[in-house]
Amino acid sequence: MDSLAPWKILSTRTVYSAPPWIEVSLQKLELPCGKIVGDYHQVATPEYTLIFAETEDSRVLLIRQYKHGMREVAWTFPAGLMEPGEEPLASAQRELLEETGCHSPEWISLGSSVPNANYGCGKAHFFHAKNCKQVASPNAGDLEEMEIVSVSKNELRRMLLDGEFKISGMIAIAALVLLRESAA
């Protein structure tokens, strides 16, 4: 297992920084075999939450929104960046309320994941919010023009298997919940 030991960070130099959005750094690393890598990038972006929100009648809340990184309108789940000092669960509860006006009495953590295992790029925290109930009007931020749609789990499964979802974290959480329930 020695060869799988962590790489040693010899130095870190920030090459681009625009807080709180992104910081790019360049690291000098020593690998377990002794090899020196002089220019390995790390990209830090804010952590975020992604929420599989299910209503009392077992429908799943989807958001349809233009996503500029994809240059297209895409399906996603309620999601948002964590604020400094915020815990994942509190952040997910705030985002669900802001984006959909919903409250959930039952939150299940589905773990967390990184979008890019080499660079980092902002950890995602996955939650399944059950028995969601509308308690307010949606009140998202300025950039977030969106449509909220609810679908049955059968329809969600069809959309997923037909390739209609094109964001890695979203595919991950949707497939994970559906798989978990099919295994139960």
Next chain:
Amino acid sequence: MDSLAPWKILSTRTVYSAPPWIEVSLQKLELPCGKIVGDYHQVATPEYTLIFAETEDSRVLLIRQYKHGMREVAWTFPAGLMEPGEEPLASAQRELLEETGCHSPEWISLGSSVPNANYGCGKAHFFHAKNCKQVASPNAGDLEEMEIVSVSKNELRRMLLDGEFKISGMIAIAALVLLRESAA
């Protein structure tokens, strides 16, 4: 649907560039509502392939490897960056051979996804390679110390549902294949 129209790019300025690894740019955008956003980042990293490689006896090839972006040893699938001008399928076939020494006669595209819908960060192309057969020794690049392990699909499902996988794209492709087969 008007409010879901694409954002107009008024200008793009590269703020950090280290080809072929990463380019960060800052865009001035006009939203459908007329609002101007002066400093929206885009992060371009190479596209890559991720392969669900299944042997003739239905075992799935996993790779255990230190991933520096996570600072830990993680499970992943055979994967790798696409070379300039390379097609996704050809890239996936090359990576599978390099990393595992395996050849597959049967490749199924499972679509593609982006790790970060706002910034971009390198599209992933997912493939299911069936009936993989060992035809050579693994011959990965210098940085890639790894162990190759094969597991049954039941074991893969257990690992997935127990949260042992921590890379978004990897969770996505694994859950997608298992869900597809449970739906078949």
